[in-house]
Amino acid sequence: MIVIEHEERLIKRTEQLLGQQVELVANLSFSSRATVLRLRVAGGSTVIVKQHVSEARFHNEKLALTSLPTSISPELITASNGIVIMEDVGDGPSVANLLLANDAAAARNALQSWASSLGKIASHTADEPFGSAVSKDFEHCMRAHADLSKLWEVPLAGAQINELRRIVTSLKTPGPYHILTVSDAACPDNNRVTADGTVRLFDFEYAQRGHAAVDAAYILAPFCSCWCVAPMPSPVTDHMYAAYSAEYPKAQSQEFRNLSIAAAVVLILPGLLRSSIKALEGVTTPQSQPPYSALQRCYLRLDWLSNQDAVAPEFAYFARRLQERVAHRIAIPDISTYPAFVDC
Incomplete structure (x- = not known):
């Protein structure tokens, strides 16, 4: 566990690391997992400083920024003792911003570019010497399955x-599909x-380190x-x-596509459990x-x-049983696609 610095101390530490x-400019922290600051440096440009609570997450971030091309990720400036200093990619729109806006063409183009970036990451890291160990842990997904029941x-x-x-077992034995998976970085708001x-x-x-299907999911x-999360038009997903x-x-193989769907089945479970608990508590509108x-x-x-x-098939049946239980206890809400695709 890394002790998070007070904002002023973190700025001082950054000055020591950069020598200036x-x-x-702004505190961009969005959770208790890390402190994130935007700082102006000599010459007027800005950088992002991120200090993690978890040492493991610091090393994950450092590994990714060291391994990935700067065309699809921020450039790493330096990283030391839980602090990562990286290029500021700016305040432009994210994929999520465009999905929640009203320009279907802009949203489609952004989604395809986002998927292309994920593909480039998979190709770029496929031959990296990460070793044979797979770090991705699915135990929390398996626990969520039991808790949902x-x-x-x-x-x-x-x-x-x-x-x-x-x-x-398939996901933890990636074989030819062994890459550096980006996990939460694939979410639609973690990009520009x-x-x-x-x-x-x-x-x-x-x-x-893990199976490429985890990101393709x-x-x-x-x-x-x-x-x-919202319904996505099928042609958009295909593109x-x-x-x-x-x-x-x-x-492009059917085997990989099926593994990616299977990965999504597993990855959905923790979020489904959290949503179920909140739905039963009646705390959401x-x-x-x-x-x-x-x-x-x-x-x-x-x-x-x-x-x-x-x-x-077994999980599809399990989901239908859950649907019956949910419908029996809570009224089914209206749900539409993203605003960008409402008129498509």
Whole structure:
């Protein structure tokens, strides 16, 4: 555990690392996991300083910024003792911003560029010497499966447990699909869409060695673990996956596509559990557009899971049972696609 510096002390530490005075522009911290500052340096340009609470997350971020091309991620300036200093990619729109706006063409282009960036990351890190170990841990996903069963009083079947174990074993044995996965950096708000249309990702604190399908899952089940989840038009998803596959040709196989869907099945479970708990507590109000309430996110994730018979039939059945239990206890809310695609 790293002791988070007070803002002023963190600025002093940054000055020591850079060898120059800096000026605070803004505190961009968004959670208790890290302190994030935008600082002005000599010459008037700005940098981003991020200090992690977790030493492991500091090393994850450092590994990603060291490994990835700066065309799709911030340039690493220096990293030491839990502090990462990186290029400031600016205040441009994120993919999430464009999805929540009203320009369908801009949103489609940004999504394809975002998927292309994920594909470039997969290709760029496929041959990196990360060793054979896979860091990604799916234990919390397996616990969420059991907790969902208890919460909604839907008994677990042995076939479901075996199917989950089979998927997790496949993901923890990546073989030819071993890359540096970016995890939360794949969420639609952890990026900037640049003037030339390129999408540059950031927030790599959960980047780990693992199966490429873990990142591709965010394309086939768009933003499966993120807050900004909503129905995506099928043609848009197909174009995203085509853009990803063009950069990472291994994704063109049916085997990989099925593994990516299976990965999404697993990754959805923790978010589904959190949404279910909040929905039952009645602490959320349905929204007319994203970001949706916990209840609406619960329905969205169950709806996607219930249609995955081809890859995960036991989980599809489990999801349909959960849907019955949810509908029995809570009114089904209205849900529409992203504002950018409402008129498409």
